[in-house]
Amino acid sequence: GAGVSQSPSNKVTEKGKDVELRCDPISGHTALYWYRQSLGQGLEFLIYFQGNSAPDKSGLPSDRFSAERTGGSVSTLTIQRTQQEDSAVYLCASSLPGLATEAFFGQGTRLTVV
Amino acid sequence: AQSVSQHNHHVILSEAASLELGCNYSYGGTVNLFWYVQYPGQHLQLLLKYFSGDPLVKGIKGFEAEFIKSKFSFNLRKPSVQWSDTAEYFCAVNKRGNTGKLIFGQGTTLQVKP
Structure with a gap:
């Protein structure tokens, strides 16, 4: 895809359950x-992957909270034993390599813990 | 640690009024600076960016921002706002180079009354 x-x-989940959120970055x-x-609360930085x-x-x-990125492409953010305070929109962004590049954002995953 | 401060949390203007949103950052090294916008129901998108060169940068939709290094500021301006500018605006900074995670301010909600 282009973005x-x-x-x-x-995603609506019950308190105490684990959730996985997926991000497919822009190719390259x-x-x-x-x-x-x-x-x-604005945008709270969670984790950043850069190449290897x-x-x-x-x-x-x-x-x-944990995250992994397989093969330098797709990333999964995992939240274990979810709590109500984890309810938020989780945003993923990607950018090209280089000294001065901009980040492109996805639409986000709205997580609600009930 | 890097931080970004946006002084105005909620701004209400009438159409045709001038806009200035403040942004200050704390980082002594060489930085890249960004303003992102999030229109209602849409994902974050880049409004403008400063990497180097002319400290007055122009972005989309008539927005501009001025980088004042001595003040660690990157204020966003628009001479005449429109109702369609109603959105949330985020200032962001990262360290120049491949290891620079992007840090955002708290955001400013702009409401333009028709």
């Missing part, structure tokens, strides 16, 4: 980002 694709677009984009957007380098996980809020 960043995220699935599912909406080596950098991939995950953000969380909560009402009134070790990911920057400094934004993950707890050890219940």
Whole structure:
């Protein structure tokens, strides 16, 4: 596809369940980002992958959150034992390699924990 | 640590009014600067960007921003807003180079009254 694709677009889960969110970046984009957007909280950085380098996980809020990127392309964000405060829109973005490039965002996955 | 501060959280203007949204960042190195916009129900999209060169950059839809290095600022301006500019605006910064994760401000909600 032409843009960043995220699935599912909406996810409702029960508290305590695990969820997986998927991101397909734009082909050729080596950098991939995950953000969380909560009402009134702006965009909270979660994790950043760049090529074969070790990911920057400094934004993950707890050890219940993890992400992987297979084959330098598709990424999965996993939230274990979901809590109500995990409810938010999870955004994925990707960008080309280089010193000065812009990030392109997907539509996001709206996660609701009930 | 890098941080981005947007001073205005909610701005209400009438059509044809002038707009200026403040953005300050804290990072001493060479940075790339961005403004993203999120229209209601749509994904984040790039409004404009500064990488190097002329500190006054022009973006889509008549927006412009000025990078003032001495003030660590990258304020967004538009001389005359339209109802269709109603959206949320995010300032973002990253470190120049391949390892630069993108950090966002809290966002400013702009409401333009017809």
